[in-house]
Amino acid sequence: MAEQKRAVALISGGLDSMLAAKVILDQGIHVEGVNFFTGFCVEGHTHAIRKKKQQSPKRNNALWVAEQLGIKLHIVDVIEEYKDVLLNPKHGYGQNLNPCLDCKIFMVKKAQAWSFMQDNGFDFIITGEVIGQRPKSQRKETMPIIARQSGVEDRLLRPLCAKHLPLTLPEREGWIDREKLFDFHGRNRKPQIALALQLGFTDWSQPAGGCCFLTDEQYSNKLVDLWQARGSREYELDDIMLLKVGRHIRPQPHYKLIVGREEGENKYLEGYKGTFISIKTTSHMGPLALIDGAPTPQDIEFACQIVGRYSQGRNATELVYEVRFPDGDTKPITTTALAIDALDPNWHV
Amino acid sequence: MSDSSPLHPASTLPETQRHHIDARRLLCPMPVIKAQDLIKTLQPGDVLTLVATDPGTLQDIPSWTRVHGHNLELATQTNDEYHFRIIVR
Ligand code: SF4
Numbered sequence: 001m002a003e004q005k006r007a008v009a010l011i012s013g014g015l016d017s018m019l020a021a022k023v024i025l026d027q028g029i030h031v032e033g034v035n036f037f038t039g040f041c042v043e044g045h046t047h048a049i050r051k052k053k054q055q056s057p058k059r060n061n062a063l064w065v066a067e068q069l070g071i072k073l074h075i076v077d078v079i080e081e082y083k084d085v086l087l088n089p090k091h092g093y094g095q096n097l098n099p100c101l102d103c104k105i106f107m108v109k110k111a112q113a114w115s116f117m118q119d120n121g122f123d124f125i126i127t128g129e130v131i132g133q134r135p136k137s138q139r140k141e142t143m144p145i146i147a148r149q150s151g152v153e154d155r156l157l158r159p160l161c162a163k164h165l166p167l168t169l170p171e172r173e174g175w176i177d178r179e180k181l182f183d184f185h186g187r188n189r190k191p192q193i194a195l196a197l198q199l200g201f202t203d204w205s206q207p208a209g210g211c212c213f214l215t216d217e218q219y220s221n222k223l224v225d226l227w228q229a230r231g232s233r234e235y236e237l238d239d240i241m242l243l244k245v246g247r248h249i250r251p252q253p254h255y256k257l258i259v260g261r262e263e264g265e266n267k268y269l270e271g272y273k274g275t276f277i278s279i280k281t282t283s284h285m286g287p288l289a290l291i292d293g294a295p296t297p298q299d300i301e302f303a304c305q306i307v308g309r310y311s312q313g314r315n316a317t318e319l320v321y322e323v324r325f326p327d328g329d330t331k332p333i334t335t336t337a338l339a340i341d342a343l344d345p346n347w348h349v
Numbered sequence: 350m351s352d353s354s355p356l357h358p359a360s361t362l363p364e365t366q367r368h369h370i371d372a373r374r375l376l377c378p379m380p381v382i383k384a385q386d387l388i389k390t391l392q393p394g395d396v397l398t399l400v401a402t403d404p405g406t407l408q409d410i411p412s413w414t415r416v417h418g419h420n421l422e423l424a425t426q427t428n429d430e431y432h433f434r435i436i437v438r
Binding site for chain 2: 041
């Protein structure tokens with residue numbers, strides 16, 4: 001009996017990669033999924049932080065997809081390596097800070113490197129890409145660029161739009177029947193939805209705008225603000241996670257406040273009390289806020305007033321705040337809350 | 350981990366087969382990645398306990414153990430912590 005061929009599927013957790021993997025599984029190929037965690041992925045985190053979103057499932061969609069397909073999923077931490085992709089994208093950025101084309105090349109290359117590290121290796125790589133789906137990264141011209149620059153060449157198969165593309169090795173060798181692949185193109189999602197239903201799926205995830213926060217304008221602005229304030233484009237995982245949480249208010253270039261918007265965020269910010277100066281009103285119910293930067297004592301008092309504005313004491317004549325320093329020292333401060341119209345809208349990052 | 354932890358192993362397994370990950374404060378999927386990367390180095394029958402604070406782990410750790418065929422012996426919550434015990438297959 002011929003040896004069963006093995007494919008690695010890039011699983012984002014969205015519909016397209018789920019369908020691509022299913023179509024190949026149905027051709028008798030052994031498929032395992034990989035999912036790369038860059039730190040910017042939309043998965044789970046914000047659901048976990050914000051109580052408000054608890055009605056939406058807190059599941060990790062990539063894992064959920066793997067369960068639906070009955071395949072193994074390997075989640076790979078690429079936070080460090082991804083920095084170079086984000087900071088120095090050869091092909092530039094999309095509408096915001098999303099370096100989609102470089103990101104795709106990186107992920108396909110990583111999938112190959114990952115596959116080499118496994119016993120027996122894998123024979124080819126599949127993605128859920130569809131020509132014309134994304135204006136920058138998923139175009140007819142970019143498909144061969146990804147295959148070439150990742151080094152994967154004709155071992156890269158895109159089952160959903162394969163019929164628009166040259167033959168790949170798995171098709172040429174007869175491991176895969178090209179006739180059973182698809183010719184999807186463009187932004188219309190109807191063919192994917194029809195295929196999903198035909199394959200028996202009733203549920204899938206379709207994150208709006210893409211698979212990561214870098215496509216989000218507000219998030220990108222916060223990241224640029226962070227880099228500008230630090231005078232360097234370095235970042236750590238905690239930095240980029242914190243950009244997903246709270247209101248970010250920068251009254252002065254040398255410090256900003258991160259103010260929790262609800263209980264889940266306050267709780268999450270609590271975890272950073274050992275790293276940042278934190279402020280909380282003790283005379284009234286109110287949010288927890290962190291100060292990122294190097295504030296003077298006057299700045300800290302002003303920061304308290306900003307925090308007071310978001311507390312239940314916003315109209316009180318006097319509020320008591322507890323300022324806590326990373327070493328655990330605390331200092332009570334009694335002052336007012338900032339008047340509503342005194343908060344410059346330009347301070348909101 | 351204190352003796353009152355729901356994960357305190359009553360098991361007679363030797364120390365070398367018992368492993369623990371403190372994934373508190375880590376957000377998903379980091380707790381899953383930590384478990385996955387450690388389990389890769391373990392032997393069948395080894396026991397991994399994990400404690401996390403991200404409620405997403407309540408979905409993700411069981412899901413990950415199912416797709417990889419490991420045995421999730423325990424998944425429980427105490428206050429704001431989530432505790433898991435996985436037997437490596
Ligand atoms: S949306 Fe984000 S994760 Fe997806 S290809 Fe673009 S940069 Fe990469």
